[in-house]
Amino acid sequence: MNNEDGYELWLRYRQVSDTERLAQYRHALNSIVVPGASATAAIIKAELARALPALLGVPVPLSHEPVGNALVVGASVSEADRRRLGEEGFLIRCHQSEGGDRIFVTGNTDIAALRGAFHFLRLLQIEGDIRGLDLLSRPRIQHRILAHWDNLDGSIERGYAGRSLWHWEELPARIDPRIHDYARACASIGINGVCLNNVNADPRILTAETLEKAAALAALFRPYGLRVYLSPFFAAPMVLGGLDSSDPRDLAVASWWQRKAEEIYRLIPDFGGFQVKANSEGQPGPQDYGATHADGANMLADALAPHGGIVLWRAFVYDVAIDADRAKCATKEFVPLDGQFRPNVFVQAKNGPIDFQPREPFHPLFGAMRHTPLALELQITQEYLGQSVYLVYLGEMWKEVLESDTYAEGPGSTVARVVDGSLNHHAASCIVGVANTGSDRNWCGHHFAQANWYAFGRLAWDHTLSAETIADEWIRMTWSNDQAVVNAIKTMMLGSWQTCVNTMTPLGLHHLMQEGHHYGPDPGFNGARRADWNNVYFHRADSMGLGFDRSSTGSNAVSQYHSPLREQFDSLETCPDKYLLWFHHVPWDYRLRSGRTLWEELQMRYAAGVAGVERMRAIWASLQGRIDPQRHTHVSQRLEQQLGNARLWRQTCLDYFGQFVR
Ligand code: BDP
Numbered sequence: 188m189n190n191e192d193g194y195e196l197w198l199r200y201r202q203v204s205d206t207e208r209l210a211q212y213r214h215a216l217n218s219i220v221v222p223g224a225s226a227t228a229a230i231i232k233a234e235l236a237r238a239l240p241a242l243l244g245v246p247v248p249l250s251h252e253p254v255g256n257a258l259v260v261g262a263s264v265s266e267a268d269r270r271r272l273g274e275e276g277f278l279i280r281c282h283q284s285e286g287g288d289r290i291f292v293t294g295n296t297d298i299a300a301l302r303g304a305f306h307f308l309r310l311l312q313i314e315g316d317i318r319g320l321d322l323l324s325r326p327r328i329q330h331r332i333l334a335h336w337d338n339l340d341g342s343i344e345r346g347y348a349g350r351s352l353w354h355w356e357e358l359p360a361r362i363d364p365r366i367h368d369y370a371r372a373c374a375s376i377g378i379n380g381v382c383l384n385n386v387n388a389d390p391r392i393l394t395a396e397t398l399e400k401a402a403a404l405a406a407l408f409r410p411y412g413l414r415v416y417l418s419p420f421f422a423a424p425m426v427l428g429g430l431d432s433s434d435p436r437d438l439a440v441a442s443w444w445q446r447k448a449e450e451i452y453r454l455i456p457d458f459g460g461f462q463v464k465a466n467s468e469g470q471p472g473p474q475d476y477g478a479t480h481a482d483g484a485n486m487l488a489d490a491l492a493p494h495g496g497i498v499l500w501r502a503f504v505y506d507v508a509i510d511a512d513r514a515k516c517a518t519k520e521f522v523p524l525d526g527q528f529r530p531n532v533f534v535q536a537k538n539g540p541i542d543f544q545p546r547e548p549f550h551p552l553f554g555a556m557r558h559t560p561l562a563l564e565l566q567i568t569q570e571y572l573g574q575s576v577y578l579v580y581l582g583e584m585w586k587e588v589l590e591s592d593t594y595a596e597g598p599g600s601t602v603a604r605v606v607d608g609s610l611n612h613h614a615a616s617c618i619v620g621v622a623n624t625g626s627d628r629n630w631c632g633h634h635f636a637q638a639n640w641y642a643f644g645r646l647a648w649d650h651t652l653s654a655e656t657i658a659d660e661w662i663r664m665t666w667s668n669d670q671a672v673v674n675a676i677k678t679m680m681l682g683s684w685q686t687c688v689n690t691m692t693p694l695g696l697h698h699l700m701q702e703g704h705h706y707g708p709d710p711g712f713n714g715a716r717r718a719d720w721n722n723v724y725f726h727r728a729d730s731m732g733l734g735f736d737r738s739s740t741g742s743n744a745v746s747q748y749h750s751p752l753r754e755q756f757d758s759l760e761t762c763p764d765k766y767l768l769w770f771h772h773v774p775w776d777y778r779l780r781s782g783r784t785l786w787e788e789l790q791m792r793y794a795a796g797v798a799g800v801e802r803m804r805a806i807w808a809s810l811q812g813r814i815d816p817q818r819h820t821h822v823s824q825r826l827e828q829q830l831g832n833a834r835l836w837r838q839t840c841l842d843y844f845g846q847f848v849r
Pocket residue numbers: 344345386387464468503542543570
């Protein structure tokens with residue numbers, strides 16, 4: 188078996204192994220016709236010309252007219268379909284004609300046809316049945332954005348896979364050809380936006396010089412259906428424009444942003460918009476002038492609106508003056524502003540109310556702002572989940588969030604329905620994933636971290652897909668179609684998130700990671716300037732028990748959830764185990780549903796974290812010889828490291844918490 192380095196991601200296009208399927212595909216695909224002449228059509232042609240001969244093991248010529256049974260890919264649909272498909276939706280349909288059978292992949296635009304082409308290729312890659320195809324697929328969420336926390340110096344905040352792919356210093360004169368492969372990968376899973384820079388923004392992102400660089404990337408991305416977004420620095424009018432204020436209510440400030448927007452759109456006519464971190468962790472914002480988040484967001488929205496741009500205004504704020512419980516701050520700040528935002532503003536919240544922890548309950552904001560479209564921000568890069576050492580499949584975690592019922596409009600008011608706009612009848616919708624890509628040869632540091640990039644795109648397109656279906660596709664494309672291999676890897680992936688939760692923060696614990704870099708355990712950490720940057724703030728261990736009391740007798744964060752969740756979370760008896768220590772300070776000898784005391788359960792969970800990694804390691808070892816040696820060794824080494832770290836977590840946390848147990 189040839190060594191592989193992971194560069195090809197899920198677009199490996201190895202020859203189909205099932206002989207019946209292979210015969211079926213060879214029969215159906217004598218020729219390819221891509222009638223379009225656009226840059227996107229050229230990308231479709233190149234992809235099919237690369238993929239089909241490799242998958243089928245025979246030449247599949249591109250021709251102007253169908254020869255024999257043919258695949259026809261391009262933008263042309265009937266009037267009736269036109270409306271159903273929207274801009275990016277596609278159809279894949281079989282037709283019989285005299286000259287031969289045809290498979291048509293069509294949509295309203297060439298971009299839609301590109302999406303359909305990748306979908307069709309996926310069917311072959313997973314060795315599915317393509318006879319009698321008749322399918323329509325359109326995205327459930329309109330803006331599906333990868334957010335890169337890349338800095339202009341090439342470093343990546345919370346990046347664990349090398350340096351920035353953009354090579355800012357070389358742009359615009361030279362564009363790394365690798366970026367085409369990045370764009371292909373994004374296009375293949377339906378991502379349609381790329382925010383180029385860190386939310387902790389460098390003001391220089393908006394200089395004329397940097398905008399030229401961004402424009403070069405935007406030009407590359409355009410035919411792949413990817414729009415560019417930027418994270419501006421809110422005080423840019425002062426830093427770059429020499430104004431003496433950045434107050435959003437100041438007309439000179441607003442007109443500076445208008446001119447900046449005009450400059451951007453001259454260079455990037457399809458610019459997506461701004462993602463803004465303001466008045467958060469030291470970033471400047473409207474509150475510096477006594478103005479509100481709505482004032483700030485609206486000013487930027489007004490500058491972008493004439494050009495069709497949007498503002499993603501982040502709700503990651505936790506000002507102690509608002510509430511001593513960090514989990515409550517964002518909802519308290521933003522709910523009073525509901526209804527005040529311009530139509531092209533999204534308020535963007537992380538999945539949970541604290542900060543991308545291994546597990547959190549969903550962010551209560553999702554059930555609390557019906558007049559404002561809410562964007563969901565997920566973190567693909569595993570900042571708090573073992574970085575590029577841990578094997579953690581995040582598809583399951585994201586499904587849990589998406590399927591969480593907010594009860595905002597009664598049962599069935601899931602986070603997914605809030606985010607896709609259907610619950611509150613918003614036409615606009617958006618989901619953002621903090622990217623885990625970098626210059627490492629395998630893109631994501633860990634071969635299995637590629638699955639999270641993949642899963643983000645697939646769920647962003649269709650959040651009704653199951654985590655298992657997505658894993659199945661990814662495994663077949665990335666590793667093997669051998670059913671035994673697929674089953675083994677799926678078993679590893681589907682338990683991996685819970686293993687990570689058990690390893691680090693079982694039963695609703697959160698934020699026990701080492702300061703700064705957030706890898707490894709440090710439950711006793713208490714040296715930070717702010718109370719809520721200390722780990723002891725989050726777990727509150729004492730001789731009485733463990734956990735943050737957010738019940739009605741504590742911080743009352745439960746009140747930010749709708750009934751019946753509020754009551755369910757509020758009571759120790761009904762609060763789900765997985766959130767127990769999130770919402771309650773629980774006595775050490777309290778008996779859980781398992782019959783074990785809290786202290787016993789905690790020991791059991793930390794042991795389960797270690798056992799989970801041991802299990803993955805054993806399964807992986809059993810696959811030796813069925814996976815190429817290079818990737819097999821790489822993953823084995825990572826699992827070994829993960830196991831060491833899981834043991835450290837168990838020991839450190841049990842030693843630490845054990846001190847309090849009487
Ligand atoms: C935290 C990260 C920090 C980010 C921040 C954010 O540690 O690097 O800047 O989130 O999302 O989790 O703004």
